[in-house]
Amino acid sequence: xxxxKIISEWASIYLKDLLKFAHYKTSDMEVAxxxxxxxxxxxxQGFDSFSNLSNAKTWIYGILNNKIKDYYKIKKTTSKNVEFxxxxxxxxxxxxxxxxxxxxxxxxxKDWLLEENHNLLDDVDFGEVFRQCIxxxxxxxxxxxxxxxxxxxxxxxxxxxxxxxxxxxxxxxHRAKLQLRNCLEINWFEK
Amino acid sequence: xxxxxLSCLKASELIEKRNYSPLxxxxxxxxxxxxxxCTACKTYEKQSILIDKAIKIIEANAINGSELExxxxxxxxxxxxxxxxx
Numbered sequence: 001x002x003x004x005k006i007i008s009e010w011a012s013i014y015l016k017d018l019l020k021f022a023h024y025k026t027s028d029m030e031v032a033x034x035x036x037x038x039x040x041x042x043x044x045q046g047f048d049s050f051s052n053l054s055n056a057k058t059w060i061y062g063i064l065n066n067k068i069k070d071y072y073k074i075k076k077t078t079s080k081n082v083e084f085x086x087x088x089x090x091x092x093x094x095x096x097x098x099x100x101x102x103x104x105x106x107x108x109x110k111d112w113l114l115e116e117n118h119n120l121l122d123d124v125d126f127g128e129v130f131r132q133c134i135x136x137x138x139x140x141x142x143x144x145x146x147x148x149x150x151x152x153x154x155x156x157x158x159x160x161x162x163x164x165x166x167x168x169x170x171x172x173x174h175r176a177k178l179q180l181r182n183c184l185e186i187n188w189f190e191k
Numbered sequence: 192x193x194x195x196x197l198s199c200l201k202a203s204e205l206i207e208k209r210n211y212s213p214l215x216x217x218x219x220x221x222x223x224x225x226x227x228x229c230t231a232c233k234t235y236e237k238q239s240i241l242i243d244k245a246i247k248i249i250e251a252n253a254i255n256g257s258e259l260e261x262x263x264x265x266x267x268x269x270x271x272x273x274x275x276x277x
Binding site for chain 2: 008015184
């Protein structure tokens, strides 16, 4: 009885965010639904051998993550954004800063006059440029900056699910933001 | 650059890091000193916040709310069935 209660509780807490995450990775609600359902079947089966109840969230996301990878293996296509490994960054080699860590002249953030651009985020054309700039990021980088919004994971749990260490994670987020910022500046604000 | 001062690279990295984990007191102080003196990093900070807002909007619109709810309910009842059978 205890087990059933716990699993039902997990479902009511995590289900929506797991679906969002699966949808983000597959762009298909029906596929997402199947993957999350399979995940919970694995949770029911694996429950007895799983002892670390306090870390259930990471465990469940980990299962879902593997289901997503399997899905792409079976489909025999490589997803644009399923691959979690690779594309790590080396902070000693950053084109946006000079050796002292000061902004490179041509990469220094320019004023976007945001105070005069209140409705920027409602602008369809801006949204399109933004989407394009995000698409251009390496897959892991995109996952890192989106993770906060496509799952309810926080801090260390994000790193665990993405299999990345914390220091590297911030550096990836930082680098992704720099590239995204630069892309927007060139393709929108300076156009 | 003065040794006590953060570099712009480090400052902008801390701006991202604090979204995920609390900064140490020393980092907090160094960052706020840096931001009070560096227009470029202050600008970066504003733009970083804007970018996060835009991502949030895009992701919120990427999914159909009623579809999500339908899937959620379907899985919930499937789990219930499965558990009841056990």
